[in-house]
Amino acid sequence: MKKPKAAKATDELRPEYDLSELGRGVRGKYYGQAVSGSNLVLIEPDLCRIFPDSDSVNRALRLLVKTATATASPRRPPRPHKAGARERNSRATKPS
Secondary structure: OOOOOOOOOOOOOOOOOOHHHOOOOOOOOOHHHHHHOOOOOOOOHHHHHHOOOHHHHHHHHHHHHHHHHHHOOOOOOOOOOOOOHHHHHHHHHOOO
C-alpha cells in the first residue's frame, strides 16, 4: 500500500522580507553567553516546598559552606619523605 504524498510546503514569507540580505547564519554565535549566563539546577519536589525561591536556596547553601569550613580541621602538610626508609623496610621483610 502506497503512502500518500506529502503536500509541498508553501512559502508564506511576506514579499518585503529579502532573505538575500540576511547573509549566512553563524553557528554557535551566542553559545558562550548562554552557557556562562545560566547555571540551572533541578531540585526534588519535597525540597521545592522548603526552598520556594533561589534566595532561600542560596542562603542555605552559604550557611552550609560556612559551617563546613568552620568545623573542618585544618589539613596537616604531608610528612617529609625520609631517604632510605623504603630500602630499610624492604630489607626487613626479605628473608635472609
